[in-house]
Amino acid sequence: MKRLLYVFLSLLLTAFANIKSYSQQSQITGAWTMKAENLDHVLLFTNGHYSYSVYSVEDKKFHHTDGGIWRGDGNNRESGNLQLTTEFNTSEKSLVGKTFTCVYAIKEGRLETNITGKQLTFTRIDAGNGPLNATWRISAREQNGELYNIPPAARKTIKILTGTRFQWAAINTETGEFFGTGGGTYSFTDGRYTEKIEFFSRDGSRVGMQLSFEGSVKEDKWQHRGKSSKGDPIYEVWTKED
Structure with a gap:
């Protein structure tokens, strides 16, 4: 007892x-x-x-x-x-x-x-509300019609999202190398993810651009399909890190 x-x-x-x-x-x-x-x-x-x-x-x-x-x-x-x-x-x-x-x-x-x-x-x-509120790591990307997995590694691309803001960063946590970042505001409504760029380390001319993707979240996976800031078609899968 x-x-x-x-x-x-x-x-x-x-x-x-x-x-x-x-x-x-x-x-x-x-x-x-x-x-x-x-x-x-x-x-x-x-x-x-x-x-x-x-x-x-x-x-x-x-x-x-x-x-x-x-x-x-x-x-x-x-x-x-x-x-x-x-x-x-x-x-x-x-x-x-x-x-x-x-x-x-x-x-x-x-x-x-x-x-x-x-x-x-x-x-x-x-206050960090919403289904995308988390830090995400890119875990798969489509290339030439095939989906390639990206396993966890020190060299990674992450995306931090709160209720209305986002930031992605391409980094290497072992070497300290930094490859680029961008961020701004976003919305996610009825399966449509839309972001507006407020800063971009590689190319300031992209500030003000608005990108829209078809997206969905299932358990710890977030996938979206659309076009990059360069206009290239993309399909990505992101895995929740926290």
């Missing part, structure tokens, strides 16, 4: 801890923005990944991005510490693979944090 009671209490405490941790994550997940010196600063958080980007929509110029994996300390859903492990950084490649800690506090739709090394205040854009 005592053993059963001990097991029950252990399970109850574990469940409570998980709920508490989830509540904290649900407070910070989503998209956040601020404007400084005519530059757009955007933070994206899914349940396990984050990205921070700096760019100018008006000038069609990309300045910086970094991102990776984050974990909360679970102490408080509205404030606490974040542990971040860098998977890409366009300004300082040597930081890839490093883990650092920052603090945050959320109050009245604003996020105060020193995640960039400076104390900044961001305003919430969305």
Whole structure:
């Protein structure tokens, strides 16, 4: 009887801890923005990944991005510490693979944090709602009429989506190499995925373009078919990472 009671209490405490941790994550997940010196600063958080980007929509110029994996300390859903492990950084490649800690506090739709090394205040854009809210890794691509699988590897392309914002990044987490990124706003309605580009590291002339795809989500797979920003036909399958 005592053993059963001990097991029950252990399970109850574990469940409570998980709920508490989830509540904290649900407070910070989503998209956040601020404007400084005519530059757009955007933070994206899914349940396990984050990205921070700096760019100018008006000038069609990309300045910086970094991102990776984050974990909360679970102490408080509205404030606490974040542990971040860098998977890409366009300004300082040597930081890839490093883990650092920052603090945050959320109050009245604003996020105060020193995640960039400076104390900044961001305003919430969305709370990370919707079927595509996650970090996705490209796992298959059609070429010449055949679908080729792309197994997990250090060299990968990921796509971070909150409720209304997206960012893709082509990276190598072992070497720190960075191959490109782009992002902006998106919608997903009635099987139609549409994104509007706000920044593109390889070609600023594509800022403002709108791309539309037929898409669907089933369990941990997201597939879409359409045309790339170059106008080439594409069919891709993405697998959920968090």
